[in-house]
Amino acid sequence: MASSPAQYLIRFDDLCPTMLSNRCERFLSLLSLYKVAPILAVVPDNQDPDLNLQPPDPYFWDRIRTCEAAGATIAMHGYQHLCTSSGNSLLHLHHETEFAGVSESRQREWIRCGLEILRGHRLNPRLFVAPRHGFDRNTLRALACEGLGVLSDGFALRSFTRHDVLWVPQQLWGPVEKSTGLWTICIHTNTATAALEEKLETFLRSNSKQFTSFNNVIADTLPDNLSWSERLAESIAYQRMRMSAAKTRMLHAS
Ligand SMILES: [Zn+2]
Structure with missing residues (x-):
């Protein structure tokens, strides 16, 4: 039996009032041109100085509400995005993260507070995105x-x-053509280059029909576990990614 063609989701990370709003807008306009609904990973109460890139945008929450009304899915991206815990993550791609290693009661409190903040801005968070996969x-x-x-x-x-x-998988940090499977492309709009923007536009031009939405993925998903062969393939992909993350860290450290 022939396998069905690849499907893509796209996720934008690190959205908060002090992000580089113009860059994010450019990516959002591109998606709306091709009628693709993104997942927007919003930090409820950003305290991470690395995401303080401009004075707070007073219209940020209005803009995100408008995006949600137009079909975007809201994800809660951590709580304060302060990556000061060095506990072991189930996906160990970074040494310091916000959540991994923190007590369950504290994590519950952060998740509850984060949800309250997002809902207080009249958003409807549907999923969680852990800062640094932690x-x-x-x-x-x-x-x-x-x-x-x-x-x-x-x-x-x-x-x-x-x-x-x-678990809705997320395996790509830029557009890559795949033959089958569900692939989420994660883009950090604050640091995305003009070359990446161009590459995404080219990719959307040829593949926009293969983009799906979070709602479709949820509607099509049977709540089951991976088979042993799927777990094996997942583990190989994860080990490959760990090796490449370690290489990147070495390059940046040198
Ligand atoms: Zn982040």
């Missing part, structure tokens, strides 16, 4: 308990359930 079993338990049981992360080729949470 999350552990406590995070997953806290997410399930707080009713936000969907995560955008991992290296599988489809959505699946693990530890009571639905």
Whole structure:
């Protein structure tokens, strides 16, 4: 049986009132041109100085509400984006993260506060995006308990359930043509180059029909676990990514 063609989701990370709003707008306009609905990963209460890139935009929350009304999905991107914990993450791609290694009660409190902030801005957060892929079993338990049981992360080729949470995979940081599977492309608009913007436009021009939305993925997902062969493929993809992350760290350290 022939496998179905690849499907793509796109996610923009690190959205907060002090992000570089013009850059984010450019990417959002590009997607609306091709009628693609993104996942917007919003930091509820940013305290990370690295994301303080301009004075707070007084219209930020209005703009995000407008995007959600137009079809975007809102993700909660951590709580304050302060990556000061060095606990072990289930996906160990960075040494310091916000959530991994923090007590379950504290993580639950952060998730509850984050949801309150986003809902206070009249947004409807549907899933969680952990800063720097940092999350552990406590995070997953806290997410399930707080009713936000969907995560955008991992290296599988489809959505699946693990530890009571639905995982929607996220494996790419730029557009790459794939033959089959579900692929989420994550773009950090604050640091995205003009070359990446151009590459995305070219990719959308040829592949926009293969982009799906979070709602479609959820509607099509059976809440089941990965088979052993899918877990093996996931593990190989993850190890490859860990090696490449380690290489990048070495290059940056030198
Ligand atoms: Zn982030």
